Amino acid sequence: MKIENNKINEIIDILSKFLHGKELPLRLALITFFSKGHLLIEDLPGLGKTTLAIGIAKILGLEFGRIQCTSDLLPTDITGLSIYNKNLEKFEFHPGPIFNNIVLVDEVNRATPKTQSALLEAMGEKQVTLEGETYKLPKPFFVIATQNPVEQFGTFPLPESQMDRFMMKISIGYPSRKAEKEILKGGSRREELYSLEPVMDIDEVLKIQEDINRVYLSDKVIDYIIDIAESTRKNEFFSTGLSIRGTLAIAKTAKTNAYFHGRDFVIPEDIKELAPYTIPHRVLIKEDYENIDKQELIKSVLEKIPVPA
Known part of the structure; x- marks a missing residue:
């Protein structure tokens, strides 16, 4: 099998401009994604976790969703729910944010265990079951969950069963002095990130995942x-x-x-x-x-x- 990874290197080069000095976390995130796994990032707020997630979604031409976890977040806020349609006289399923290719679950340990468990089937089986109906999640499907390692008030530690469902656990960490200087000079580039042109499409992504299997x-x-x-x-x-x-x-x-x-x-x-x-x-x-x-x-x-x- 001939390996063509030029586009992988191109993706890393492009996204490294938005994640100064963080090529290793970026590479690890991409390895997790192409391995069809999920990623847990344990880090302080404001170090680039959201930038990482959005950047990967945009550069790969994939749909992006975000879930901000709080103690009152319900499982249906993640999975979606069925709402009665008077005109059709039946219930219609309205998918939640989990029905995206790349889903950022921010501060996952702030959600209650019941809500955390709503992620288990989605992450493990790539599907959601609601009211006896099973709904397949899109391919590819990648969860990036974050948790704060310091502030523990109002948090619910992830159980072992959920920790084991993350293929990798990483941290991004503070940028180097040189990298932080570049960030301060250039300011926020979030708007530029949203306008990134994809380097791949879904078919190419799925093909690479299958090539890796071989x-x-x-x-x-x-x-x-x-x-x-x-x-x-x-x-x-x-x-x-x-x-x-x-x-x-x-x-x-x-x-x-x-x-x-x-x-x-x-x-x-x-x-x-x-x-x-x-x-x-x-x-x-x-x-x-x-x-x-x-x-x-x-x-x-x-x-x-x-x-x-």
Whole structure:
């Protein structure tokens, strides 16, 4: 299979102009999207999360929706609801904002558990069931959820089942001094972002996703992924190790990473490069070791596992 990733590089180059010094979070977001997964961004407000979501939607020519989570947000505010039409004498379904290709769910941990659960079926099954009727979500479908790591008043922590549904968890972080200087010089470019011309259309996006599915994953690399998973499951510091969904996420993102690097086969470095974003949010540390940094634990686990030649 011949890899043509020129447009991927073009997308990164264009959007990097709106996300100064944030090429890595942008790349990770695109890897998650093309892996058919969902992204959780844990970060402070005002660091570019909305810019990232809108930019990806515009550059790929996709429909964008936004959900601002609050404690009084209802599940139907996400999924939509059926309203009675007097003229037709029947109920008509009015889709909610979840029926977009790219959906930004802002401050997801401010929504109640009942409302958070409305996202579970949508994220996992790519469909919504309401009043006995099932409605398919558009393809492609990508959720970018954000949560604030500092201000915990009035929040409802995401349950393990929901955390595991995010293929990656990342943060954008503060820009460098140089990048912030460029931002202050240029001012807000949000209006310019909305007028971006798409680099791809939906058909091209779906084709790339299918091409990524065909990237070769050798038995040795598969065994390496299983070794990583088993190490987290047997590790004395973890109460919960990687799930099957976790190992699938590692495999899928490794394929996309290989594709982005212009290869039609996965190497162990594809997995190790993304491990800090695909693994930590899926494992739980035992109470006795909660003061130990989870990232460092994952790093030490990986260092002990032999890398296949």
